[in-house]
């Protein structure tokens with residue numbers, strides 16, 4: 421768990437609003453701008469990495485860790501999986517199996533912490549940590565204990581796992597897109613089905629990453645990118661220069677990101693107070 425500090429967003433160098441320039445990426449990622457996918461395409465095309473480890477939704481909420489080595493495989497995997505993929509357990513084997521020398525990892529803040537610590541403070545796993553070139557963390561309010569959540573969706577709302585096409589987080593509601601309908605569930609209700617660890621987690625933006633990415637409701641169609649170090653900054657600026665993304669200054673949305681971060685900390689504090 422990250423310490424609860426004064427600066428809930430951690431250290432950063434730049435805050436941007438970004439959007440993919442590739443029409444196909446944009447089409448698939450209408451709501452969020454597609455900038456993460458575009459950044460990763462850039463990294464693969466230019467040989468900065470030889471693989472991207474990310475998660476892919478297979479059905480309903482279920483996701484699995486996959487390695488993408490080119491644009492097509494990345495597009496296949498694009499989209500939030502909304503479930504914790506047991507990355508850490510499998511990623512080492514994947515990287516070695518596929519003989520990847522430099523990877524980008526797209527993950528959640530808790531996973532970014534694990535990978536970031538392993539890369540920056542290697543102890544036993546240097547063979548793995550030194551192959552991690554970029555850590556991109558997605559903003560996260562939590563992932564569901566998905567068996568329980570799917571059961572609740574089925575019993576309470578009659579929505580079957582296999583019919584779910586997308587899950588989106590709004591300000592007040594969780595939108596479950598299934599068949600041709602959108603079911604809006606009040607967040608308060610949905611949040612009682614989060615994984616237990618998420619209820620006491622305080623890291624919203626992924627403080628251990630090179631780049632944090634997510635979206636805010638006030639800027640639909642754009643990805644918020646927070647670069648935290650030189651390597652993150654260079655990746656973003658390089659992708660802009662090579663026409664993979666367009667960039668705007670994003671400092672004005674920091675307040676929105678901070679609001680979510682504060683909500684998450686407040687939730688963790690409430691839950692911790694009940695636990696101890």
Ligand code: SF4
Nearest residue numbers: 529530560562618621
């Ligand atoms: S809320 Fe925290 S523990 Fe849960 S998935 Fe997100 S980052 Fe990980």
